[in-house]
Amino acid sequence: MRRDIAELFELDPALTHLNHGAFGAVPRSVREAQDRARVRIERAPMRAFRDELPAQLAEAREAAARFLGLPPHSTALVRNVTEAVAVVAQGLGIGPGDEVVVSNHGYLTAGWSVEARGARLRTAVFALDAEPDDAVAAFAQSVTDRTRLVVVDQITSPTALVLPVAAVAAAVAPVPVLVDAAHVPGSLPGLDVESLGVAFWAGNLHKWAYAPRAAAALWAAPQHRESLRPLVTSWSHGLPYPERFDLQGTVDHSACLGIPDGLTAWEQLGGWVQVERNAELLQHGARLVRTALGTPDPLGGIPSAHCLRLVALPEGVATTTESAEALWQRLYAAGFVVPPVAFGGRGYLRLAAAPYNDEDDYARLAAALPALLEG
Template sequence: MRADVADLFEFDPGMTHLNHGAFGAVPRVVREAQDRARARVEAVPMRAFRDELPPAIAAAREHAVAFLGVPADSAALVRNVSEGVAVALEALAIGRGDDVVVSSHGYPTVTLAVQARGGSVRRADFGLSATAAEAVAALTDALTPDTRLVVIDQITSPTALVLPVAEVAAAVAPIPVLVDAAHVPGALPDLDVAALGVAFWVGNLHKWAFAPRSAAVLWVDPRYRDRVRPLVTSWSQGRPYPASFDLQGTVDPSAWLAVPDAIAFWHGLGGWSQVERNADLLLRGADHVATELGTAGQPSGIRHAPCMRLVALPPGVAETKEGADALWQQLYAAGFAVPPVSFGGRGHVRVAAQAYNDEDDYARLAETLVSLVGSA
């Protein structure tokens, strides 16, 4: 790892971190900003909650929407994508008798959220080698007369693909589309949320934008803004969206208040030029790991995310969830934080690249994997 950049974080020095996409990593200066926000509240809690937090949260929200390039009245701060999904399901009154279409590449908690409300989930299956057109066709073929919502990941979590969101939205219209954009802010350039033609879009700031965990942005199309409500009725009740989400009792707002510092850190590292550096490093690193494992040249269709990528493992390795979990434990014991993934009956590792990574990280990962699982 690049020691000069890694020193900006609070990593366990005995680990090589190649999984930034899962939970992000909070820079020390951002954690300190969050600590200062908490300290200001504790200094005079009554004054903080009555007078100081409302404008401070509004200012943080304005930083977040400016970072995403969306209008100030279009997006609210929420805790994470899971909360944003729940808000959208509530706004659409999804329940018993309703179908929600998801993809086989989607995040499992979306399915759990729909089922918890009594809805039914229909899964559109397509493989890693599918084209964008085939992915669109799979999702449209899954529609039924009872379909009330389509959920699609803009960057898929298990497989690190960039799905054709706008094409899906156009194909399934007028059924509304909810975009799980958990991995998008700070990682996917040229973002134009409004142009996607979707109803809801929610992205985490704690992954690639360096915010503390529990900071995310929920964008809502104007057609649906009068329907969305925070899941907790509190002091923001009755205020117009998105301010209606700002004050929810004594929930700790410090992650939101540190968002401006996180965005400043992202820019300070180089912004989109740093993302380009990460993407180039990842391409070379992933190719090296695949070559050493003997799995280079695996078929691919839809384009990969800039800063995350699957590398196929030799046949017979991590082909089940249990096998992937076992390999994770072996890799962790060897000093690597990198997730094995079982998808479509084949085992992979999902590698990522962030500013603190270097080529040696992938070389050592390749050597370790070969020693653990062999090569094809």
């Protein structure tokens, strides 16, 4: 670990943290700013909730939109992408008789969320080493005349691929597309949400943009904004989108208030320069691990993310959810926080690269893996 950078976070120095993507890690400066926001509220809760929070939340929301290159009134604050998916499903009135397309690379909660509303899931299936066109075709072929929504991970959760979202949207039109961009804010350079041709886009600010947990942005195309309502109807009832997402009963708003502090931390950690540095480190780290394991690069024509990358485990290792979980526990006990992933009958490790990682993290993992896998 780069000690000077790791010390800016609260991370346990006894562990090698190679899984920033899962829940992020909040820099100490951001946690302290969040604490100060809580103290300001506690000094005069009545004044805070009635008079101060609406403007402060609007400021945080607009800072999030600016960071994402979006107009101020296009983007609402929600707690996380999981909530954003539920908001979109509610807004579209998805229910029994409807179908929603997800992919075999998608994060599970999106599917569960629409299934909970009685809709049927169809899964677009493509291989880890597929070409971009294969992925687009898989989505297009899964659409039927009952399809109400297509959910596409912009950076896929188990496999860390950067999917060709705009091409998928064009191929499934006029079915609306929701982009699950949980890992995207602060990690995917060149993002231009409005040019993707999608209906909805939701990204977490608490993963790679260093905001406190839980803070996320939900963008909707103009024609869909009116239909979107918070899951809980509260004080902001009657307000227009996106203000109506700001105040939802008596909850702890400090995570959203800390968004500008998270974005400042992202800048101070090096902004896009840091993201490019992490991408190079990750390529190098993945090579070290592959060499130690003697496995080939499992990826094909779909690019991998700057922040996350799969390496293949030897044949027969972590090929099921259960054996991946057992390996996770063994790695964790040895001090390595890195998730094994069972995908398509093969086992992988999903490596991450955050500003606090250095080459030594991957080198030590590479050195430890052969013995750990034998165990």
